Amino acid sequence: MVLHHQHGVKGVYRGGEWLDIEDCDEVFTGIEDQCSGCKIEGACPRSRSRPNASSKKSKGTDYDVVIIGAGCVGAAVARELSRYDLTVLMVEAADDVTQGATKGNSGIVHAGYDDKPGTNRSKYCWPGNQMFPQLDRELNFGYQKNGSLVLATNNDEVKILNDLLKRGETNGVKNLRIIDKKELFEMEKFVNPKSIAALYSPDAGNVIPYEFTIALAENAVDNGVELRIRREVTTIQRITDGFELTMNYWEPRDYAIFKKDGDQRKITKVEMFIIIVFPMVGIGISSYLGIIQPEKFIPKIVTFMAVMVGISMLFNWYFVPATVFVRRHTNLIPLVAKAGKLESEKGPKVTVADMKVGGSGSKEIQKGLTMENEKVTAKFVINCAGSYSDQIARMIGDKSFKIKPRLGDYLLLNRNQGHLTTRTLFPCPDPVLGKGVLVQTTLWGNLILGPTARDTSDPAAWGMKRNEIQHYILSKCKNLLADFDPKETIHAFCGARAKSDRGDWIIENSSVDGRMIHVAGIDSPGLAGSPAIALEVVRLLEESGCELKKDPTFNPRRAPIITPKNGMRGLKMGVVGLHDSYDQTNEAVMAKNVICKCEKVTELEVVRALRRSLPIDSSQGIRKRTRAGMGHCQGDPKNYNCEARVRAIIARETGMPMRFVGGRPWPATSTLMQRWPQEEELNELERLKM
Incomplete structure (x- = not known):
């Protein structure tokens, strides 16, 4: 019997086992x-990795290998290449x-x-799959070997189980x-009571996919790989010694203007209203009521406005050194107050085109502006660009495959639903849509439901409405679990799987130029296969x-960011x-200070x-690394306002003006x-389950 442990709560999963x-x-x-x-x-x-003592130095323009894409596959490739004496970007x-x-x-392995x-x-x-235990022992991202069950509810489905076993x-x-009904219900007592058998695979596991990828990327960079984010590859030219790549380096609009204007910020419309319009309205009302005489006060108001404009400009000229001063000599109160004002911001909905280049972190969604067009050369290029990989291939004239994204929607439920299953539950697979909607307890104890399989080439699937998507997920999951509470839904999201028109993963040298290697169309189970790929x-x-010459200084070890907690002790x-x-050198103090109440994330974990x-x-970057804001309140400012606290720490640590610290995007891909x-x-979700 596998216990319902939660990673980070009174222990951790390491190498597949509970510690x-x-x-x-x-x-x-x-x-x-x-x-x-x-x-x-x-x-x-900002926007690039830290150079360190073990870096394999390049001139910043010439590399042995350039990897395009920093998902789990790109990061796994980077980490493997960091074992060698190569310059890798x-x-x-x-x-x-x-x-x-x-x-x-x-995150299923x-x-x-x-x-x-x-x-x-x-x-x-x-x-x-077999590489994950050792990877986790080296990189400490958290891996649980919980096993999986494919459920059968009739004899026809039992035949499918036998086919899967042979396959x-x-x-x-x-x-x-294959296990019978008796053993199945001894293992998982809350599964659909109509289940009569299941295919059991004890070697299936799960990770938090972004924590796994971050661990790979960190270790790769620590061993000399260079990373640059916010770089869209726009052209690739074939040259004698390899390729010349042009990259659009972008930054969010406000930061880009800030840098291009010599660290000066233009006064916003709100500030202009406060500085100019508000005093004028006050004068008008006061004059109408006979409180003041305009001819005596207008000169004073004009002087007042000029002083306000000057103060605003002066404040922004000296904001960076002022922030550094705050970092060293004050606590987080003023910064949290400023960050808290940004909590209610609402951004655009993420489109499929956005998903191809980073989703909620893409240039379009972040309202990015180009800082410069960078050029680098590489002897070899590894195309790990996901749903954009066919476009990368076309930059060298390779039209050998096409990517047709398939959308997968999920609902995430509170930790109090995680006890309903220990193993990952699957229905018998669909011959077209694959594994189908699953139910799984995540590493951190949440219950995750999904995904859908909405092909973007199918108008009916692509055009599904919000409540249709939710109903589809909830109704399918009813066939796997006897009961669960959809009113405990705390989050919803969507991903775009890179389905290729070949119907299989593409791992090969380009037929146009063998110095480019395509790692494309890596849909499910791509995360499981990534280390072997x-x-x-x-x-x-x-x-x-x-x-390829082995680098004797390669270090496979990476420490965890998150520290396991024993309740509120300490x-x-x-x-x-x-x-x-x-x-900020006093780690003992930071290790006790809780920044996110739901997940018990400490100041030290954020700083680390x-x-x-x-x-x-x-704050989204910190959220993926520490879970700050991922608890049941999802960073609600009325609760503990953890997103504002995290933003304040980022501003303090980086010396960056608060307005340039990004927040959690919304609605992004949520339903x-x-x-x-x-x-x-929440009541509607309960009705949709019926």
Whole structure:
């Protein structure tokens, strides 16, 4: 019987197995000192990785290998290549790593029993699955080997289970077996009571997909790979020694204007209203009521407005040094107050075109402006650009495949629903749409429902309305679990799977120029296969003439960011400023100060993430690394206002003006009507389940 542990609560999952909190010190003590990039003072540079002592130096323009795309596959390739004496650059169009399909999936480490024999999926899924325990022991992202069950509710579906068993055995998958109803309900007592049998795969597991990818990317950078985010590859020219790539380096609009105007900010419309319009309205009303005589006060008002404009400009000229002063000499109160004003901002809905280049972190959604067009050369290019990979291929004239994104929608339920299943539950697979809607308890104890399979080439699927999507998910999950409470929904999101027109993963040298290697169309179970795919890419590189010499300084170890908690023992919560650290070198104080109440995220964990080797300039980046804002209140400012607290720490640590610290995008890809669902919407979800 597998217990319902929650990663980070009185222990952690490590290498697939549960590790009690009493044993964590023995494993993790001193691990930061063994990592090349885990113990660095000061925040990372903006929009690019931190150079470190182990970097394989390039001139910043000439590289052995350029990897396009920083999802789980691109990061896995980068980490493998960091073992060698190569100059490697990984570029990402979005504002952080893992902003594409990797972020928008369920994080299942599939075993590979349903992949068609002879395909690339069947070739790499099971070997990749078997690599996760050791990867987690080295990188500490959290991996649980919880197993999976494919449920059958009638004899026809039992036949499908037998077919899957044979297919899995053909694919080399071990330990598969079909269990009867009695054993099934001993293992999972809340499954659909109509279930009569199940295919059990004990080697299936789960991770938090973005935490897995961040760990890979961090370790790659710590071992010398360079990362640049907010870089959209616009052209690739074939040259004698490889390729010349042009990249559009962008930044969010306000920051771009700030930098281009010599660190001066134009007065906003709201400020202009306060400075000019508001005093004029006051004069008019006062004059009409006979309170003042305009001819005596207008000169004073004009003088007042001129002084206000001057103060505003002066304030912005000296904002950066002022922020540094605040960082060193005050607590977070003024910064949190300023960050809290941004909580209610609402942005645009993410489109499929946006998803191809980073979703909510894309240039379009972030209202980005071009800073400059950068040019780099590479002897080899690895195309890991997800749903945009066919466009990258076309830049060198390769039209050998086309990507047709398939959307997958999810609903995420509160941790109090996580006990309903330990293993991942699947229906019998659909011959066209694949594995189908699943039910899974995440590593952190939430219950996740989904995904849909909406092909963007199908108008009916693409045009599904919000409530139709939710009804589809909830009605399918009713066939897997006897009961669950949809009113406990706290979040909804969507990812775009990179389905190729070939119907399989594409891992090959380009037929136009073999110095470009395509790693394209990597849909499910791509996360499970990613470590094995990376090994194949290294093999293809060597076959293509890339000289691979082992780097003796390679360090496979990476310390975790999150510290396991034993309830509230040793932690302190309170109003802003009460427990905040005045000294950013005092880790003992920061380790006790809770920034996010729901997930018990501490100030030290936020600071630790900022001081790693990957660039972070938004609360969303911290959210993916520490879970701050991912609890049941989802960062509700009326609760503990953790997003504002996180933004304040980012501003303090980076010396960055508060207005440039990004927040959680909304609505992004959510099917919820509000960021914080109200009773009416939750009641609707309950009705949609019926």
